[in-house]
Amino acid sequence: MAVYAVLKNLDDWCDQRVSSGVDFMITKHTTIKKELKNRGEDTIYSKRYGTSWEDHDAFQELYSCYCGDIRGKFKTGVVCPRCHDRVKYTGNDVNTTGWLRIEGSKIFHPNLYAYLESIIGKDEIANIIKSPMADINGHIVMPTTGYHKIGMSEFVKRWKEILEYYVKKKPNKKHLFEHVIKNKDMLLTSSIPVFSLIMRPIHASNAIFSSPANTIYNVLSKDVREFNSKKFMTFLEKEDKLEEIQLYFNQIYGYCLKSIAQKEGHIRSSMMGARFNSSTRTVIVPLDDGCDIDEIELPYLAFLEVYKLEIIGFLKSTRNIRHNEALRIWKDATFEFSQEVYNIIMSMIKNTEGGVKYVINRNPSIRYGSILLMRVRFVEPNIDNYVMKIPLQVLAFLNADFDGDALNGISIKSKDILEALEVNNPKYAMVISRNNGLLSADAFLIKDQVTILSDLCNLPYRIARQRKKLRMEEKR
Template identity: 25%
Template structure:
C-alpha cells in the first residue's frame, strides 16, 4: 500500500488508510478505531472481517497494532529524486553549494514564453545524464543514488499529538505531508496547460528539499547528541562515576591518583559499609546509614576504614578520562593511592607525567572517574595503565608523551638487571640466591623467593606482574639489547 493522500483526517476525525498516519503501518498515540486487514494487506476493512484474502489465502482479522517493520512509500514515479547516499555522492562530484543551488532554483520563462536556459542542470537532467556523465566518476549504479519511492516510517515513531482542541504536527510529519502533496501535483502534471516542465522541476525540487529534511531528522534521532546510539552507549548515566577538577600531585607515581574523601565515601558506599559492619559488628543497615551521614564531612573513624580499603590486596583502581577523548591515552587506568588530608580539597591529584598523554593541564580541566569494582576486569584494563606507556609500542623507544624523570629511567634500567637475575635464579637457585639477596636487598628464603622478588619489582612498577616488562616489549631480547635500544 502506497501513500496517496496528503490529508491528516477524512470524514471528520478518521485518519485515511493511505495517509501518513495509516494504522496499517503502526497506529500512533491518537488512534482510536481498530484496523482490519489480512496479513499481506491486500484485503482490508471492517466489513470484510473473516473474509479470505484472494492474494495470501488468510482471513481478515482485527489488528491491535500495525507491524512497525512495515515501511510506507510515497511513489512519485516516473520521476526520481536523490537518495541520502545519492545526495552525499553528488555533493562530492558537483560540490555542495552547486547541488544545493540546483535543488533550490527553478528555470525562468522569458517574454517569448520559452524556458530560459541558464546552463544549470535540473534533477531531471542529473537522472537522465547520470550513466554517461557521472557513473564513470562515482562507479555507483544509478539505482542506489536515485529513487522514485520515498520511504515513510511508522507513525508510532512520529505521532500526531492532540491536546484537547489543539494539535501539534512534528517537523518530520510536515515534510511528509508536503511530499505527499507534491506527489499529487506530479500525478496531475498532464493537466498543466503551459510549460509543465517548470511545474515538474519546481515540485521535484520541493520534494527533494523535504526529503533532505526527513533524512536530517532521522540522522539526528540516531546519531545526534540525544540519539539512540549515544543514549545507549555513551550518554546514559553510568553508576559509580564522578567528575573532578584536576590538580598537581607532586609525589605520585605515574599510575597513581589521590581523590577527595567524599568521592570514596559516595562511590564505594557498599564496600565501606560492609567493612564497618564487620569491624564493629553492627547490622549492615545501620552501617549504610552511618556511611550516608558521614559522606560529606570528614570523619576520622571512616578515614581509617578507607585506608584499610585502599591498602587491600587488590587496591582501588579506576578509569579516568579527560573529554574530549581524542586518543587512546585519553583514557587511563590508575590506582587510588590515598584520600586528601584536607577534607575541603575536592580535586583529583594527578602526576605531572601523564598530562601530555591526556592533553590536559592544571587550568581548570576536569577528569571523569569511573570505578572498577569487579577484580575480574583488572587484567583487561592493565594495558591502559600509564606504567605501560613508557615504551612506545610502535617502535620500542621511549614515549616522549610521558614526563620522564631520571629516577624512572634508572629504575627501569635496574629492572632489566633484576629480570636477568630472576631468570638465572629460576635455573640455578642455590648459586644465585646470595647474589639475588644482595641485589634486591631482601631475604630470600627457599619458600618465598618468588613472592619477595615480585615485592621488590612492585617498588619499581606495581602493575607489571604478568611476565616482566622487558618480555612484553622486546620478546626474547637480552637485557643488554633492550638497554641498548633504549639508549641506556
C-alpha cells in the same frame, strides 16, 4: 555487540518489508489537524505506527494477533481464525516504516547525494538539478554546453558522465567518486522511508506541537501524491516537483543526522551528556610522590559515591546484616568520617586483582587521551578533602592544568568494558606514540619538570663556582 550504519537499496528494502506485512505504503495526504480527529491507515500519521493518548481507541493494537485482525487487551488469548495466532501483548514497534513511492521516476539516495555535492559543489549541483528552460513555443531547450539546468530526470540518466567530468577537474575527489561507483546499486531510488511517528511525536492541547520532521514529511507526502496523481502535469512541472522532492528528502536525512550526531543530538545530549551512575566531578591537583603514570588518589567522599554498591555489599557479607542496615552505615559515613568504612576502602584498593580501576575524562571527549583508564592507589582519610590527585605526565593528554580544572570520573563495573578500555591506559598504551613508535612527547616531562631537572643537574657546578669565588675573595 557492534552496531553499524549501512547503505541500503531503498526500493528493494521497501518491497521486502511491505510484502512481508512489516511496513506499509503511504498513499494519502492529509494534515495534522484532520489526523488528530481521526487517524487514517495510509498517511504519514497512520495508526500502524502505534497509537497515542489522543486516539479514541488508544493503545488497542498493543494487544493483537500476528496479522492484526483481532486487537485489544480484553481479547488476550483468543485464537485468530486467519493467522491461528493468539492475541498477546506486542507493544509498539519503532521499526515500523511507511513508504512514499514516486511512480515512473527516481531521485538520489540522500546519503550518496551528499557525495555528489562534495564532488560537484553545492552551488553547482543546485544549478544542475534546476528545470531546463522553454522557448516561446513551449519547447524544452537543453543546454548545448555544460550541465546547468538539465533537470533532475537528465541528471539521473547522466550522473556517471557528469561525475567523471567534475572528477577530472578535481582529482582530489576521486576517492568519493569511487565510493559512489562502489554503491551505484543504492544510488537511485523511487522509495522514501517515513520513520515511526513514535520518533516524531505530536502533542495537542491548547495548541499543536509537532516534531520538525512532520513538517518535512508533510511537504514530501503532498509532493509525491501530486506527482503521482496529476496525469496532465507538464514536463517542467514534473521536473520542478522532482527537484523539490529531492531537496526535502535531503532535509529529512539531515534532520536524522542532526538528531543523532551533533551536539544537541540524542547521542551527545541524552547518552554522553546524560547523568551517569557511579560518577563524580572533582578538581585536580598534582600527585608528585613517585607515582606511576596511571595512578591517582581519590577523595574519601568521591570513593564512597562511586563504589557505593561494593562497600554496601562488603558490609552485608562481613557483618551479616541486611541491606537497609548496610545502607544506613554507608550513608552515615558520608556525613561523618567512618574508620570502619575507610578500612573497607583501603582493603578494596589493596586486594582487588589488577587494582581498583577508574576512568577520568575531560570534555570535550574528542582528543586522543581525553579518556584515561587509571588505578586508584590511595584515599586520604579526610572527609573535608575534595580534590583528586593525578600525575603530571597525563596533563598533556587531558589538555588540563592545575588552575582549577575539574575532571569527570566513572567507576566501571563490567569486566568486558574494563578490558576494552585498556587501550586508554596511559602506562601501557600511551607512553609510546602511536604515530611514529617513539617516546610520546605528551607522556614525557613537562616544562616545569625539565626546568627543575636542569637546575638540579647544574647545581654542583654552580656550588663549585660559588665556593671558588668565595676562596678568591678570602685570598684578597
